[in-house]
Amino acid sequence: MARLELFTGLAISLILAASTASAAIIEHSLHVRIWPPLHIFLAGASGSSRNYSRSLFQVQNLTVRRLCHPRVITAVNGSLPGPTIRVSEGDTLVVHVFNKSPYNLTIHWHGIFQLLSAWADGPSSITQCPIPPGSSYTYRFTITGQEGTLWWHAHVSWLRASVYGALIIHPKKGHLGYPFPKPYKEVPLILGEWWNANVVDVEDQALALGVPPNISDAFTINGQPGDLYPCSRKHTYKLKVRPGKTYLLRMINAALNNQLFFKIADHKLKVVAVDASYTNPYVTDVIVLSPGQTADVLLTADQIPGSYYMAGRNYFNAENVPLPFDNTTTTGILLYKGTASLPGTTPKMPLLPAFNDTPTAHKFSSSLTSLVGAPHWIPVPAEVDEKMFMTISLGLSPCGGRATCQGPNGLRFSASMNNVSFQAPTGRSLLEAAFFGLKGFFTTDFPDTPPLAFDYTNRSLAQSPLGFVLKGTRVKKLKYNATVEIVLQNTAFIGVENHPMHLHGFNFHVLAQGFGNFNPANDRKKFNFVNPVIRNTIGVPVGGWAVIRFQANNPGVWMFHCHLDVHLPWGLATVFVVEDGPTPSSTLPPPPADLPKC
Numbered sequence: 001m002a003r004l005e006l007f008t009g010l011a012i013s014l015i016l017a018a019s020t021a022s023a024a025i026i027e028h029s030l031h032v033r034i035w036p037p038l039h040i041f042l043a044g045a046s047g048s049s050r051n052y053s054r055s056l057f058q059v060q061n062l063t064v065r066r067l068c069h070p071r072v073i074t075a076v077n078g079s080l081p082g083p084t085i086r087v088s089e090g091d092t093l094v095v096h097v098f099n100k101s102p103y104n105l106t107i108h109w110h111g112i113f114q115l116l117s118a119w120a121d122g123p124s125s126i127t128q129c130p131i132p133p134g135s136s137y138t139y140r141f142t143i144t145g146q147e148g149t150l151w152w153h154a155h156v157s158w159l160r161a162s163v164y165g166a167l168i169i170h171p172k173k174g175h176l177g178y179p180f181p182k183p184y185k186e187v188p189l190i191l192g193e194w195w196n197a198n199v200v201d202v203e204d205q206a207l208a209l210g211v212p213p214n215i216s217d218a219f220t221i222n223g224q225p226g227d228l229y230p231c232s233r234k235h236t237y238k239l240k241v242r243p244g245k246t247y248l249l250r251m252i253n254a255a256l257n258n259q260l261f262f263k264i265a266d267h268k269l270k271v272v273a274v275d276a277s278y279t280n281p282y283v284t285d286v287i288v289l290s291p292g293q294t295a296d297v298l299l300t301a302d303q304i305p306g307s308y309y310m311a312g313r314n315y316f317n318a319e320n321v322p323l324p325f326d327n328t329t330t331t332g333i334l335l336y337k338g339t340a341s342l343p344g345t346t347p348k349m350p351l352l353p354a355f356n357d358t359p360t361a362h363k364f365s366s367s368l369t370s371l372v373g374a375p376h377w378i379p380v381p382a383e384v385d386e387k388m389f390m391t392i393s394l395g396l397s398p399c400g401g402r403a404t405c406q407g408p409n410g411l412r413f414s415a416s417m418n419n420v421s422f423q424a425p426t427g428r429s430l431l432e433a434a435f436f437g438l439k440g441f442f443t444t445d446f447p448d449t450p451p452l453a454f455d456y457t458n459r460s461l462a463q464s465p466l467g468f469v470l471k472g473t474r475v476k477k478l479k480y481n482a483t484v485e486i487v488l489q490n491t492a493f494i495g496v497e498n499h500p501m502h503l504h505g506f507n508f509h510v511l512a513q514g515f516g517n518f519n520p521a522n523d524r525k526k527f528n529f530v531n532p533v534i535r536n537t538i539g540v541p542v543g544g545w546a547v548i549r550f551q552a553n554n555p556g557v558w559m560f561h562c563h564l565d566v567h568l569p570w571g572l573a574t575v576f577v578v579e580d581g582p583t584p585s586s587t588l589p590p591p592p593a594d595l596p597k598c
């Protein structure tokens with residue numbers, strides 16, 4: 001029997017109905033908070049007219065001064081980060097993107113379901129060919145069944161280093177509102193990564209040589225590195241707060257290659273949602289975000305009025321990797337109104353976790369649970385149609401072409417899932433190829449299990465020849481509405497590392513996660529079927545595993561990939577091709593007329 005504690009604080013006992021029941025629910029006594037109180041849950045309004053929100057993105061060169069020098073970056077509407085988009089759940093968003101940059105461009109709406117609008121998802125070569133310089137494309141999609149903090153970013157080469165911004169979905173007017181007291185103010189807080197060099201050059205150089213790329217020079221908060229870096233006093237984000245008030249920080253990790261710890265000196269933080277899914281309130285002094293992840297965090301200005309640093313730095317967890325990493329610290333200042341920041345006084349600095357503090361990172365990510373009954377909450381799909389076991393590996397591949405690679409034995413660094421290193425198609429996007437039935441762009445033989453079972457996380461695998469991998473454009477086909485369970489298993493080829501795996505088109509439930517090799521006999525018992533966290537990006541623990549479930553209720557072509565931009569072009573990706581359903585409302589419409597051509 002499960003003990004359910006109402007949001008109101010009331011405690012009741014409830015046997016969960018058979019629809020979501022599983023052995024685990026019945027056997028274990030669980031403490032579950034449910035929101036909203038049942039009488040509110042039964043209420044509800046519905047409108048039929050649709051609201052449009054139109055936006056224009058001008059993407060072009062921008063010269064900004066950072067770390068003592070002027071630099072040219074690619075940016076949207078002349079700002080870093082780009083503009084924040086605010087919509088209400090149910091709205092249709094129309095964004096005209098004009099590419100005035102010198103690079104091929106696409107924009108991805110990270111975490112948006114894109115129900116029947118896969119053509120607007122954005123990953124280059126997957127759902128569209130890129131928008132060439134001097135051209136434009138209009139992204140058009142309706143946002144249904146989700147609310148909270150998401151974001152948009154470039155999904156081609158490394159451009160998202162500076163082409164990113166917040167996408168905030170408010171609850172529909174007249175609906176339930178937030179499952180927590182309305183905050184005094186809402187503040188986007190975007191963590192980013194800064195390069196002094198041109199990021200496209202950094203990526204091109206690394207891929208030409210087949211070696212890991214150069215590292216970044218700074219981290220940023222809302223585009224500002226903060227005053228621990230040279231010449232950056234003026235480039236420090238400041239948040240002024242009123243004593244006693246509560247602020248909703250809409251946090252996003254937009255960094256390319258680094259997971260980050262974040263703290264504010266002396267202040268507790270309360271997580272109320274991640275990846276635009278409400279969570280049980282989780283009080284912590286540290287936030288841990290992988291690239292791609294978001295968190296809605298309540299901050300109450302309840303300390304002695306003064307100034308406090310907020311700070312972020314690397315959670316660097318790669319083992320056996322003698323490479324340098326960005327070990328710098330970004331800061332912003334939390335300033336209580338009415339307190340002058342006196343010259344010569346420095347704000348109080350939080351003590352950040354050690355770079356390799358995996359216990360802290362794991363405690364954060366494994367403590368999050370979904371808020372049962374909150375708006376858009378859905379139960380875990382009970383029946384599983386497709387069971388997959390996917391290894392996630394670094395490795396080495398043939399150098400290819402006439403290039404000469406500087407990786408071990410003249411090979412190139414690479415990455416794979418189930419021993420397939422993903423190769424993007426050329427000439428057409430996968431979605432066009434799937435939609436029009438074009439042959440020769442992909443095969444549907446992505447394996448459900450790795451070709452070989454081995455001791456996946458044994459550290460002596462580092463130099464194993466089994467880490468050799470070939471490229472292929474192999475996808476997994478799914479019937480409309482199939483429920484999919486995936487065991488994600490990291491391997492120790494080259495080295496172990498936490499990989500943030502991001503699924504396009506769907507949210508998933510995270511049933512369990514752990515270290516070492518997944519052991520079905522023991523680890524299935526740990527599955528949370530009651531209130532597992534719901535997200536679109538999961539940091540698969542370093543040298544460990546995670547299990548996710550989702551329902552393929554959206555026809556289209558959906559990428560599933562590592563959100564570290566160092567691993568994505570190495571091939572750490574696969575693709576789901578979800579078939580149309582039986583009705584017009586489960587059938588993907590044809591592409592818009594302005595879909596870019598290759």
Ligand SMILES: *[C@@H]1O[C@H](CO)[C@@H](O)[C@H](O)[C@H]1NC(C)=O
Nearest residue numbers: 047048049050051090091173
């Ligand atoms: C459109 O917006 C109006 C005003 O904000 C709101 O009352 C209405 O419910 C919205 N309609 C839909 C379908 O979201």
Ligand SMILES: *[C@@H]1O[C@H](CO)[C@@H](O)[C@H](O)[C@H]1NC(C)=O
Nearest residue numbers: 055056057058077083084085
């Ligand atoms: C971007 O800038 C254009 C003008 O250059 C403006 O019309 C548009 O509203 C801006 N977009 C956003 C989302 O702020």
Ligand SMILES: *[C@@H]1O[C@H](CO)[C@@H](O)[C@H](O)[C@H]1NC(C)=O
Nearest residue numbers: 061062072073100101102198
């Ligand atoms: C934009 O920046 C790139 C790289 O710095 C440069 O090659 C290009 O000439 C610039 N384009 C314009 C229109 O300024």
Ligand SMILES: *[C@@H]1O[C@H](CO)[C@@H](O)[C@H](O)[C@H]1NC(C)=O
Nearest residue numbers: 197198201202203205213214
């Ligand atoms: C990468 O770093 C190396 C060593 O510091 C430097 O020589 C090279 O120019 C850098 N590459 C780019 C594209 O900035």
Ligand SMILES: *[C@@H]1O[C@H](CO)[C@@H](O)[C@H](O)[C@H]1NC(C)=O
Nearest residue numbers: 323324325326327328329355
């Ligand atoms: C960061 O790395 C540099 C170069 O590897 C090193 O000199 C420095 O001491 C490191 N700083 C910290 C805070 O670890």
Ligand SMILES: *[C@@H]1O[C@H](CO)[C@@H](O)[C@H](O)[C@H]1NC(C)=O
Nearest residue numbers: 455456457458459460461462
């Ligand atoms: C890892 O593999 C090596 C070589 O096969 C073996 O000797 C060792 O016992 C394994 N380590 C563990 C922890 O199982």
Ligand SMILES: *[C@@H]1O[C@H](CO)[C@@H](O)[C@H](O)[C@H]1NC(C)=O
Nearest residue numbers: 419451452465466468469470
């Ligand atoms: C992966 O495939 C390559 C090429 O076929 C093979 O050499 C290697 O042993 C395979 N590794 C694993 C772990 O399956």
Ligand SMILES: *[C@@H]1O[C@H](CO)[C@@H](O)[C@H](O)[C@H]1NC(C)=O
Nearest residue numbers: 480481551553581582583586
């Ligand atoms: C898809 O599955 C959901 C719930 O699992 C069900 O309500 C819906 O009817 C299904 N749709 C189709 C077309 O099978």
Ligand SMILES: *[C@@H]1O[C@H](CO)[C@@H](O)[C@H](O)[C@H]1NC(C)=O
Nearest residue numbers: 103104129130132427597598
């Ligand atoms: C830009 O995209 C086109 C079409 O996909 C492709 O042919 C071209 O090589 C790309 N350019 C660069 C610099 O990647």
Ligand SMILES: [Cu+2]
Nearest residue numbers: 499562564567
């Ligand atoms: Cu990765």
